Amino acid sequence: MPEEGDRLTTLSHWERRGNEIASNVDVGCSCWFRRQASLLTLALSSRQYGSVVEIGAYPGHVLHWLCRTIGLRGTAIEYVPSQARTLAQAFPLIEVLDGDFLAPATFAPGRTWDVVFSLGLVEHWSDLRIPLARHVEMTSRGGTCIIGIPLHDGIYGRIMRGLDPALHAQHGCYSVAELRAAFLDVAGPGWTVETCRAVEGMGFWNCGLGEWVSRRGLLTRTVGQKALGAWHRTVTRLPAPAALRPNGILVARRA
Numbered sequence: 001m002p003e004e005g006d007r008l009t010t011l012s013h014w015e016r017r018g019n020e021i022a023s024n025v026d027v028g029c030s031c032w033f034r035r036q037a038s039l040l041t042l043a044l045s046s047r048q049y050g051s052v053v054e055i056g057a058y059p060g061h062v063l064h065w066l067c068r069t070i071g072l073r074g075t076a077i078e079y080v081p082s083q084a085r086t087l088a089q090a091f092p093l094i095e096v097l098d099g100d101f102l103a104p105a106t107f108a109p110g111r112t113w114d115v116v117f118s119l120g121l122v123e124h125w126s127d128l129r130i131p132l133a134r135h136v137e138m139t140s141r142g143g144t145c146i147i148g149i150p151l152h153d154g155i156y157g158r159i160m161r162g163l164d165p166a167l168h169a170q171h172g173c174y175s176v177a178e179l180r181a182a183f184l185d186v187a188g189p190g191w192t193v194e195t196c197r198a199v200e201g202m203g204f205w206n207c208g209l210g211e212w213v214s215r216r217g218l219l220t221r222t223v224g225q226k227a228l229g230a231w232h233r234t235v236t237r238l239p240a241p242a243a244l245r246p247n248g249i250l251v252a253r254r255a
Contacts, residue, residue, distance in 0.1 A: 049114035117146035156207035198245035
């Protein structure tokens with residue numbers, strides 16, 4: 001079990017997300033996940049997989065979408081107890097494990113899944129290899145590991161640092177090259193990285209601008225949220241140069 005100091009966040013940070021889950025959310029069509037959804041459907045639909053686990057699953061919409069789209073039995077691992085309870089209530093067909101995915105007690109030793117994935121999780125460690133090694137351990141033979149991170153190594157990281165230095169300090173500003181290198185370092189032989197690249201999405205939300213707008217006065221907040229929503233509904237549909245793609249995604253297959 002790694003030391004708590006390896007983490008850039010605390011339990012209280014994650015508790016601030018609340019514990020409510022909106023119903024009828026189709027993330028497969030949303031502007032922040034549309035590109036990832038297409039990529040994951042292509043990567044997984046031809047495989048005869050049966051199980052999937054999402055680490056840090058709250059609010060559960062991506063896991064639920066993946067179970068429906070690919071036809072998988074879902075497991076959610078959630079660090080915050082109240083969010084784990086909400087996940088279990090919102091998605092009764094999904095197994096919910098309450099606890100730290102790095103802790104041996106959270107699930108049976110040696111247990112693996114066909115698909116192991118996390119989104120916006122591993123960048124909250126000062127050393128990427130710590131959470132990545134656990135992802136590797138959890139992946140079955142012949143399985144697939146999927147890891148998504150916000151890319152704060154460029155323009156979006158500079159925006160976050162200017163708007164909210166404390167939030168910026170809770171994120172490792174890793175590039176896709178660093179993600180790939182760290183994964184290969186812990187995975188060793190027998191793994192093939194099929195995809196590791198930047199993808200389009202909601203850059204001005206995940207760099208802290210959305211949170212900054214939410215703390216402004218009523219008029220600024222209303223106008224700002226509408227402007228951000230319009231931007232992401234329209235501009236994120238267009239191809240963007242790699243420097244303006246706000247998310248990185250890695251898809252790796254185990255032999």
